[in-house]
Amino acid sequence: MTEEEIARLLREYKEGNVAEAEAVKAIAEAPFEEMRFAEVDHHRELRQGMPEVIYAAGKTPEQVRDIFYSLYTHSKGNLLATRADRSHYERVQEKVPAAVYDETARLIYLDRDTRITRDAAHKILILTAGTSDIPVAEEARLTAYLFGNCVETCYDCGVAGIHRLFAHLPAIKAANVIVVIAGMEGALASVVGGLTDKPVIAVPTSVGYGASFHGVAALLSMLNSCAMGVSVVNIDNGFGAGALASKINKLR
Amino acid sequence: MTEEEIARLLREYKEGNVAEAEAVKAIAEAPFEEMRFAEVDHHRELRQGMPEVIYAAGKTPEQVRDIFYSLYTHSKGNLLATRADRSHYERVQEKVPAAVYDETARLIYLDRDTRITRDAAHKILILTAGTSDIPVAEEARLTAYLFGNCVETCYDCGVAGIHRLFAHLPAIKAANVIVVIAGMEGALASVVGGLTDKPVIAVPTSVGYGASFHGVAALLSMLNSCAMGVSVVNIDNGFGAGALASKINKLR
């Protein structure tokens, strides 16, 4: 409830249009639409500049379909369901035929927001260390794109052949925000962090084997980066990185 | 070496002012000043918009003094040594008497950069969950301040008495970047992340006991935040959070 809304309510109450009990209740409770399994937050679009995103993992295809459709009809923004598999998508399509499924990124999305203009002077750059990191990178890229950003990518430029990274120096220098995605030892985040004065969002991936411990090695590596300006999101959390990059990229 | 510098070198070489061997060498090697124990990077100030920061832990007081003094004479920016104890400070003072020591934040600094103008319309807000998190918060605050930002703080507004956090909603709404500092279960990051559409930098602290495992509980909590737009730096890394907040806050 914004201060403006409170003021309006007070005035309505004073004028007798709203009963005391009603006013008390309105103040004590925030608005939400009740469904059997989830309370969708239609206010978030205004409050956070983007619609609620659906985390599909652990939800039934029917639940994802219903929430997606509810958001589809209540908002005008782009829609996004993450960690979705094909069975989720098949159900969503029943109600929102225009929805698209990206198998690599495991995203169901609807790219419909006509209010968006992408600012080419403020680019998000997404770098990966290897080819195997691409699914996470695509999740980040599509997320940032749907949230209204220009996104550029350079995949497979890990530090073991550092000249390949240096071929992308112009792109690194030109970016406003950089997302670095790497598994194994995650060293790319530190090297990139030392080459730029822009914020770097590091995403450890579960790529690797043995003592990579499903991304823990890269996670620790990135948290301990000796480069200034590097922060970290959860292992394989391409969506989180894309959403945060968007938030940062939209600051003026 | 910037492209401009390469171009200038090429022309000097063409005009015969620079011998071939010299040009080859200049291209193959980056500039650095050799000291016995450390190679200080005087170019960083231009490249990253801030002078090199000294990580004092593990260095002798003499080493910190000499690097600090070298930076003092080679740059015009503010200076900063982190994780410093009083013995480091005593030596630094010998050569840079104007340096200040903040015991809580364990920082030695010199606030001298007259080129800085702080932009009050772009504030960094630093929140802590408890009183014990203040040393880390002060490290972040001073860092962000020395890097040229307006910084505001609200300390001790953890989630167990959530009305106290809500008293700071206006400050949260007004901030451009938010740093959330919490130990124990680190829940503050998620709650704040849900209340703002600005980027949130979460700093886990080693405050707590038992199964907090010196900050691991808060770290994991923050990495798994269900709120969008939260990224994490290392445990107790107030400096890192402050520097990153500054980088983000200066984006236009």
Added chain:
Amino acid sequence: MTEEEIARLLREYKEGNVAEAEAVKAIAEAPFEEMRFAEVDHHRELRQGMPEVIYAAGKTPEQVRDIFYSLYTHSKGNLLATRADRSHYERVQEKVPAAVYDETARLIYLDRDTRITRDAAHKILILTAGTSDIPVAEEARLTAYLFGNCVETCYDCGVAGIHRLFAHLPAIKAANVIVVIAGMEGALASVVGGLTDKPVIAVPTSVGYGASFHGVAALLSMLNSCAMGVSVVNIDNGFGAGALASKINKLR
């Protein structure tokens, strides 16, 4: 063996109705019914106010059927088998056709105890952070219900949209015991703990990915809760939370 039973035995012995060897044996050994694979504890119903609950995981369908049937014929209370899959249920149904299977909660149960009256003035409230936590919550809800309690639920009210939690403040204030079920960062337990003076039982779930480590992040978060009055049960242990909530809720 209660003191009363010992006294009775002593008197029987004194009167010669029980031989010495028999009395010695009776004192040295507790009663149990021997089956090939398990010794069912028929005394527990009286001792603990509820029949023995069967942990089905790791038992064959035949074993679960036989224990379930043995409890069915030896007690009058409600029956419950946890962590059961459909193959367990099919066998149980052969002998106890009235048994019900709840697939979400993975429970086989028999709701037959006519001695139970549920006290509406002492409610157990079960909250979940997300939709994916519902299976664990349903395990807790059904358990508490079968043990004779009034149970209320509010699902999907995590801290990232905290106004949704606040819509349930009246239910929180009205509850006698609260069970908070959350995966990812598990912050809901701390926030709820700060809003109530009733005991809070926190259940971490394995919902999440990457650095959630199958519930470890939520577990640590909850163990380190800065709120007073929060205790924790094992990851995904909905049954344990429901049973403990019942024990607490029945105190007078």
Added chain:
Amino acid sequence: MTEEEIARLLREYKEGNVAEAEAVKAIAEAPFEEMRFAEVDHHRELRQGMPEVIYAAGKTPEQVRDIFYSLYTHSKGNLLATRADRSHYERVQEKVPAAVYDETARLIYLDRDTRITRDAAHKILILTAGTSDIPVAEEARLTAYLFGNCVETCYDCGVAGIHRLFAHLPAIKAANVIVVIAGMEGALASVVGGLTDKPVIAVPTSVGYGASFHGVAALLSMLNSCAMGVSVVNIDNGFGAGALASKINKLR
């Protein structure tokens, strides 16, 4: 802000005693007293049935003194500062000479609340496995006592000599809530949990060496208890156990 307070405010506003801006502000913000380093929550005493407890670790003696004194003058209840050392106490005594220090439990407290009557029919029983667990047990005992409960203790009755535990069966049967405190393998919680139908709060302690990992072995053991009705608080968290036991013990 309770519903009653909102109603009162609305009426005052309607009658013109409160200006609109003022009313809006009052609604948007919760009450708190600002101090430089901490915002003390004077409302908690009513909301949670007990005054705010001070976590002294990480606070300076001066901070603890000032918060303690502020609570002393603003409330009428008992006061408690946990994890306090003698230097904290010396400062507290300057302003609250009646305050007492318990070195074993590391508590500073003031036992002054004349409104308390302890209910001997609802006892909290505290059991420890060994002599070395006593400091944690004393923290729990004093906490529960200051919150207005009858508390009984049986120390050093670990499972390696189980007849010693059985000597306390009458006390176990008579208790309303049981706190079990154990380090090493923490097996006592499971054994006691099997002997009672009352709730058991398990506190792992950091007592032990080697693979006890400062309480982790006991913590895991207790979380995996095969007994029904056992929940766990943080390692060495005697205060948390005492406070929770009190909350449970006061349910009617």
Added chain:
Amino acid sequence: MTEEEIARLLREYKEGNVAEAEAVKAIAEAPFEEMRFAEVDHHRELRQGMPEVIYAAGKTPEQVRDIFYSLYTHSKGNLLATRADRSHYERVQEKVPAAVYDETARLIYLDRDTRITRDAAHKILILTAGTSDIPVAEEARLTAYLFGNCVETCYDCGVAGIHRLFAHLPAIKAANVIVVIAGMEGALASVVGGLTDKPVIAVPTSVGYGASFHGVAALLSMLNSCAMGVSVVNIDNGFGAGALASKINKLR
């Protein structure tokens, strides 16, 4: 090479029956039969009082068959292959039709050693906490039996209903060596360890969920046992416990 064998070789050499080069070689190298994939140790039966046991996991059915058959023809003792699945067994049967497969214990064995007489006065007792621990227990039981011991079992006597354990006190007192097998919190080992002055071999099992971490909770619990005389083998290592119990049981 025993001292006796060395002596014999020396004499043969002295008498000229063995050339110098040959004697040097014989001394420098130990006997072994070469196969493509494994070097079977036929001397172990004499050296360790039992034939080599085959660890089938990670070996192909053909490898297990060939080693089993090689042992079958070279020794007279009982034979044992652990961690074997049915496909291993099918191949072994081709060459050793008398071999038996125990599915629960995952053992292939041949019980043929006529030299064995089992000593009923020296019994090994195997206890399990729950029904789910039985596969590990059966692996231990069969191992100890095949190595020539009298073995007794009491399954499902965990500490949550401690009277069920006490029903087996006579068996506990009568045993020469006790194997305690438990998952979850593993408390049974400590309780049994306190009831006997015989050695206790504790086997943690991976039974449990959540924070049992596939047996780590039980493992740590057992390593930290407060009872004297308890040692631990690897998680789920029923074979190891059975073999060690046999070694201890045969000491005179």
Added chain:
Amino acid sequence: MTEEEIARLLREYKEGNVAEAEAVKAIAEAPFEEMRFAEVDHHRELRQGMPEVIYAAGKTPEQVRDIFYSLYTHSKGNLLATRADRSHYERVQEKVPAAVYDETARLIYLDRDTRITRDAAHKILILTAGTSDIPVAEEARLTAYLFGNCVETCYDCGVAGIHRLFAHLPAIKAANVIVVIAGMEGALASVVGGLTDKPVIAVPTSVGYGASFHGVAALLSMLNSCAMGVSVVNIDNGFGAGALASKINKLR
């Protein structure tokens, strides 16, 4: 309470020498002597063949003195306090001047039991990998000695110079029970386990640095020993190894 004692009590009750209430009470409770801080178990000497051992760590010098003295006057066996420092000893000496302190092993003991005859045909052998493992080995040696065993030691025979271990083959072959004590990678346990058919008790020590993690590397190594007949006690638990070795060594 033995069956014999129960029988005697029954007869006394029948003859009227013992009242019913008294008999009931006697049956329900086991004997123990109450002291303020600890309940000493005087029956253990008979039940376990050795007096209770005092774990001094975490106990005050006064507590250790009083328990030691109580055991001194109530039993005739050898006495032992483990993990004791000099301050414990000074107090013990006040009441038991004959007590001895071994600084390396951190043991206070009294070697007075004249009933002991050590059996030279059943030796316990204690091996250490390095010189730094000697304190743990001495704790094991003295424990086993005081419990009435012949003990032999070979220190510093780690596997990196395996010929040094082989020099002790005769001692290994002659031993009845072997204790292997090693830090770092703990490989000695596996090698010795392969050389003997006697039980091997492995003790990991916290000797090492870096990735030895205070004994965890050795602990895991020993738990995973590929040799048959190796079991493990807690890190640095020399006492536990000595006591278990004694239990095993006394089996006939």
Added chain:
Amino acid sequence: MTEEEIARLLREYKEGNVAEAEAVKAIAEAPFEEMRFAEVDHHRELRQGMPEVIYAAGKTPEQVRDIFYSLYTHSKGNLLATRADRSHYERVQEKVPAAVYDETARLIYLDRDTRITRDAAHKILILTAGTSDIPVAEEARLTAYLFGNCVETCYDCGVAGIHRLFAHLPAIKAANVIVVIAGMEGALASVVGGLTDKPVIAVPTSVGYGASFHGVAALLSMLNSCAMGVSVVNIDNGFGAGALASKINKLR
């Protein structure tokens, strides 16, 4: 870019054959061939003495085929794709029919380099502790062979029957580099390290169960080896060990 190449470029520029912008660009960027998903490094063969190796895991069969074919046409050396399954191989065969697949080692390779002469005086010896370690050993063996080395193997010579290892002492003495591959407790590395003055590369394998934690026990064991000259690669990293052994073996 080598110094020679820079010099040549400078001269071309001076002579006017290369424009300034072009020269600047050439200096700033390293050579690479762009493909959609990967940038293959054709320079590595010269720089590292071997062609780029493809890590197939996480790549689609089409990606592996295209990279393999690209390397096939651009280089003359042997080719190698690691962690490949049969589906990768089927696609590779489409374009490079001469490629071979080794199922045990999970390698696709092409053994065609006619420039290689293997030096029999500099052998690499690969030892495994057990039969289950063979797949990792074969990966190492084939790698080292394809890189141009003489390789010898001794499989299944773990420390539990140490005479089997000693049978290979002549091979150990003759080797120039030794690779030791072991799971479970990994003790073989330390024993071999003590028997040779040549470098030992230790490879922990995920062979084992329970507290082997998928190779962590062996990894820690090897990192803490008390033997001098042992270093470690990642768990199951047979390729890494083979490649490193080759690099070391080729030093002169």
Added chain:
Amino acid sequence: MTEEEIARLLREYKEGNVAEAEAVKAIAEAPFEEMRFAEVDHHRELRQGMPEVIYAAGKTPEQVRDIFYSLYTHSKGNLLATRADRSHYERVQEKVPAAVYDETARLIYLDRDTRITRDAAHKILILTAGTSDIPVAEEARLTAYLFGNCVETCYDCGVAGIHRLFAHLPAIKAANVIVVIAGMEGALASVVGGLTDKPVIAVPTSVGYGASFHGVAALLSMLNSCAMGVSVVNIDNGFGAGALASKINKLR
């Protein structure tokens, strides 16, 4: 015992110069000199090309002195005691006045071996990421030097300012073996590994804080290096790296 020594013994025995029992004994046992606390291996100098090195940590100053002196008198090579503090040194000096103490590297050594000639064409290069890694690097440098190698160092060239590393490319290219020493995220090992075709020995250091976990982050990072030819030694194990580098560097 070499084959030659065996042959000689056989002949002596045949000729009657050695009795049978004596010969048997000589064969069964390896030579060693007995001291009370340690068995020094005087044969290692020949077998491993270097004298035994003393690991001083955990040894008393007297023990270190006696072993050092024993080596001093029995060998002609350089001597080295690692992890030594000043108190060790003071005692060593009593008997070997020429011994030197390096406080940074914590080494006591004697540089006396006149047989050594250092080969300038085969250099070991030691790189550190930061100034704080220097103590470990000095331990490696001195070790490699005393073992007879030419050693070069470049300290403080971490990846955050990667141009500083590139200034050392000529040294990297010239080295025969490279030791990379880094704490925090340890990324330097991967970057260097990608720049060279020589073997790289990576040493993680405990430099860092928070989630560096005393070197674990760097350790995991290095084990997962995406660069070929990198192996790892224990955290802070400068000695191990220096010794291994020497072994590799001496291969011809």
